[in-house]
Amino acid sequence: MSPPQAALKDLARRFARNRSALVGLAILAAVLLLAAAAPLLYPATPFALAGKPVSPPFGNFLLGTDMLGRDVAAGIAHGAKTSLLIGLVSTAVAVTFGTLAGGLAGYYGGRIDGLLMRITEIFQTIPSFIFAIVLVAVMSPSIASTVIAISVVSWPGVARLARGEFLSMRQREYVQSCISLGMGDARIMFAQILPNCLSPLVVTASLLVATAILIESGLAFLGLGDPNVMSWGFQVGAGRTVLRTAWWVCTFPGFAILLTVLAINLVGEGLNDALNPRLRNR
Amino acid sequence: MLRRLAQAVPTVLLIVVVNFFLLHLAPGDAAQVLAGEAGSATPEYMAALRAKFGLDQPLYVQLFDYIKTMLSLDLGMSFRQNEPVLTLILGRLGPTLLLMTTTLFLSLGGGVLLGILAASGLRTWRDNVISVLALVSYATPLFWLGLMLIILFSIDLGWLPTSGMETIGAFYQGWARVFDIARHLVLPALTLSLFYLAVYTRLMRAAMLEQAGMDYVTTARAKGLSERRITFVHVLRNAFLPVLTIAGIQVGGLIGGSVVVETIFDWPGLGLLAFESLFARDLNLLFGIFFLSACLVVLVNLAVDVLYTFLDPRIEV
Numbered sequence: 001m002s003p004p005q006a007a008l009k010d011l012a013r014r015f016a017r018n019r020s021a022l023v024g025l026a027i028l029a030a031v032l033l034l035a036a037a038a039p040l041l042y043p044a045t046p047f048a049l050a051g052k053p054v055s056p057p058f059g060n061f062l063l064g065t066d067m068l069g070r071d072v073a074a075g076i077a078h079g080a081k082t083s084l085l086i087g088l089v090s091t092a093v094a095v096t097f098g099t100l101a102g103g104l105a106g107y108y109g110g111r112i113d114g115l116l117m118r119i120t121e122i123f124q125t126i127p128s129f130i131f132a133i134v135l136v137a138v139m140s141p142s143i144a145s146t147v148i149a150i151s152v153v154s155w156p157g158v159a160r161l162a163r164g165e166f167l168s169m170r171q172r173e174y175v176q177s178c179i180s181l182g183m184g185d186a187r188i189m190f191a192q193i194l195p196n197c198l199s200p201l202v203v204t205a206s207l208l209v210a211t212a213i214l215i216e217s218g219l220a221f222l223g224l225g226d227p228n229v230m231s232w233g234f235q236v237g238a239g240r241t242v243l244r245t246a247w248w249v250c251t252f253p254g255f256a257i258l259l260t261v262l263a264i265n266l267v268g269e270g271l272n273d274a275l276n277p278r279l280r281n282r
Numbered sequence: 283m284l285r286r287l288a289q290a291v292p293t294v295l296l297i298v299v300v301n302f303f304l305l306h307l308a309p310g311d312a313a314q315v316l317a318g319e320a321g322s323a324t325p326e327y328m329a330a331l332r333a334k335f336g337l338d339q340p341l342y343v344q345l346f347d348y349i350k351t352m353l354s355l356d357l358g359m360s361f362r363q364n365e366p367v368l369t370l371i372l373g374r375l376g377p378t379l380l381l382m383t384t385t386l387f388l389s390l391g392g393g394v395l396l397g398i399l400a401a402s403g404l405r406t407w408r409d410n411v412i413s414v415l416a417l418v419s420y421a422t423p424l425f426w427l428g429l430m431l432i433i434l435f436s437i438d439l440g441w442l443p444t445s446g447m448e449t450i451g452a453f454y455q456g457w458a459r460v461f462d463i464a465r466h467l468v469l470p471a472l473t474l475s476l477f478y479l480a481v482y483t484r485l486m487r488a489a490m491l492e493q494a495g496m497d498y499v500t501t502a503r504a505k506g507l508s509e510r511r512i513t514f515v516h517v518l519r520n521a522f523l524p525v526l527t528i529a530g531i532q533v534g535g536l537i538g539g540s541v542v543v544e545t546i547f548d549w550p551g552l553g554l555l556a557f558e559s560l561f562a563r564d565l566n567l568l569f570g571i572f573f574l575s576a577c578l579v580v581l582v583n584l585a586v587d588v589l590y591t592f593l594d595p596r597i598e599v
Contacts, residue, residue: 118292119296121293122293122296122297122300124531125293125297125534125576125579125580125583126297126300126534126576126579127533127534127535127537127538127572127575127576127579128534128535128538129535129537129538129539129541129542130534130537130538130541130556130571130572130575131572132538133538133541133556133560133568134304134568134569134572135304137560137563137565137568138304138305138307138565139307210421214423217423217425218423218424218425218542221423221425221542222541222542222545222557222560223560223561224560233423233425236423236425236426236429237425240429240546243429243432243433243437244437247433250426250429250430251429251430251433254423254425254426254429254430255426257423257426258418258421258422258423258426259421261421261422261423262417262418262420262421265417265420265421266417
């Protein structure tokens with residue numbers, strides 16, 4: 001077995017020993033399955049009138065209907081896709097951008113480092129949720145603007161982490177020998193250093209997905225989600241008006257957010273423990 | 283101290299620059315953005331706005347003028363409410379600060395206490411229960427928690443009011459009024475606190491465990507000090523530092539959270555104002571709130587730095 005394969009297997013074994021991480025993985029798999037199966041389970045658009053408005057749950061409809069007769073369960077199934085998609089894409093953008101900025105700062109140091117870190121700091125100072133609200137409000141609500149807003153508020157943390165990693169790797173012997181071999185800067189950064197600091201980045205990315213889903217649902221709750229796409233935050237926001245009479249409209253979609261975010265956090269922590277086995281027994 | 287203050291100034295400046303570019307990011311020119319949606323402002327008003335912002339000038343001149351007006355705290359007018367933005371914001375500052383300080387004390391106090399409880403009973407049921415609760419709270423969306431608390435405590439049990447800061451039309455005076463506001467404060471503060479309570483609990487637990495392995499703890503133990511004294515006098519002080527740092531950073535998050543919480547509970551603060559401005563597409567007001575809340579974070583971070591020197595005299599600001 002080649003070394004990377006053996007390392008992956010070792011990682012999987014350590015991860016599998018962590019019970020809470022496995023529970024998280026199971027929940028996450030279920031949510032993924034739900035998102036994938038949504039078009040099959042509920043072929044009609046989740047905005048369609050499905051039955052009598054505010055029908056209670058566990059009757060004709062598993063999770064009841066809202067005040068416009070929309071099936072809550074159908075909304076949750078279709079919303080799963082929205083949440084996961086926005087969470088994953090915005091995290092990918094934030095991690096790419098953050099790694100690039102942090103990597104450049106850590107690798108080159110000096111003035112580039114000073115400038116980039118100053119910018120990072122300022123983005124960290126700005127209250128992130130309000131920043132996201134302003135961004136979406138300015139760009140008008142859509143999937144793209146939500147992704148951009150979440151990425152803009154999430155990259156600084158990644159940048160700081162990447163900077164630290166690149167800074168310490170820069171002094172390692174293998175990097176020094178690459179430099180003396182005459183390897184280009186870009187190649188050293190992406191082919192040599194990056195693979196060596198992948199594990200903290202992977203852990204951060206997994207936790208960022210959870211945060212991204214929370215931000216997305218918050219925006220959608222405030223009415224800043226894409227109006228043509230069903231999402232959990234939107235469902236809770238819409239159900240707010242009938243809170244007194246129809247508790248189920250808010251309760252179930254919100255619970256879906258809670259479960260998904262919890263599952264991702266558990267998986268992220270499991271990854272962290274598996275990648276840094278020495279820290280485990282703290 | 284002066285050095286820190288000198289660092290805060292460019293931060294505020296750059297926040298203004300970010301604000302400026304956001305304004306330019308919006309469709310249409312700044313006058314259209316400031317005047318709300320097209321069609322709702324008179325042409326004269328638009329022309330006046332364009333002249334005021336010098337939109338015929340090159341971009342760098344515009345930027346320079348913008349910085350000048352922002353720094354003199356001239357945040358412009360709210361088109362919808364027909365009042366200066368600053369007046370509107372200052373009028374709503376009180377309730378938000380009340381909500382935020384209550385939340386800060388609740389979450390910091392509770393978090394430190396729970397963190398100590400968890401760390402001192404490492405791997406017992408106490409630690410496990412606290413850790414699981416923290417994990418769940420950490421994943422709970424604020425708005426959903428608020429709605430669930432309303433269902434439980436207001437609709438089902440009828441113990442607490444669902445919205446507002448005071449009972450409308452009651453005109454309580456003195457202590458009756460304080461009590462009335464406190465009753466209204468319980469649910470919003472609880473909602474906003476839970477997430478941060480989880481954050482601080484986990485941080486405090488980790489920091490306590492880290493400090494417990496330090497040499498000075500061994501020394502203290504060798505001197506024959508009681509465990510209680512070691513925990514509360516020696517370890518606590520050092521473990522509190524990282525928690526305080528994060529608390530300073532989290533103030534920004536608290537402001538963001540207050541938008542959601544104030545919207546749910548109709549709490550008449552800045553967050554609700556932000557939501558109202560969003561709903562009315564009153565972008566200038568939204569920008570004003572955004573700018574001032576960023577400034578507030580800069581101020582709080584400065585305050586945390588000063589607090590640091592009191593807690594750990596080795597640190598110089």
